Amino acid sequence: MPESRRRKPKKQTQSTTTSQARRSRPPSPPWFGGLILAFFLIGIVYLLVYYFSNGGVLGMEALGGWNILVGFGFVVIGLAVSTQWR
Template sequence: MASSKKRGKADSQETELDAQLLAADDQPQPLPTWYKAVMFGLLIVGLLWIMVFYLAPGGQYPIPGIGGWNIIVGFGLAMVGFIMMTRWR
């Protein structure tokens, strides 16, 4: 019976150590600063792209040759920013 107590005590110490290691590994790593800058930059550029298209007379800007596709470009930029936001911690 004495050997059981020693084994139980050793097992509990190992279990506590395992729990501490798992808790340390379970923490998400913070995102680098460049990731956040690119994410917010794409969101802002996409919004500005769409605003410029709607406010420009006749839809001449930002790219006059593609016409209504400027909206798709603006939403595409913003969508990439939103997709990046799913990894934000």
């Protein structure tokens, strides 16, 4: 039975050296996870206070329905920050 030829090892090209030059980002600092949780919790607590007080808290009265946007805004910021976590 015939034996297949052995392949020669590939020479290192520039494409492999440039990929080695790229280094991955270092891991996130320890406080980064707390920041993500803080944004989530602030948004959820803000929405709960708005709903349970029927908007009667000082400062929330003037915003009216925009309070929902503020609460969900904190949650969305928390989601955006969580995509940068390594």
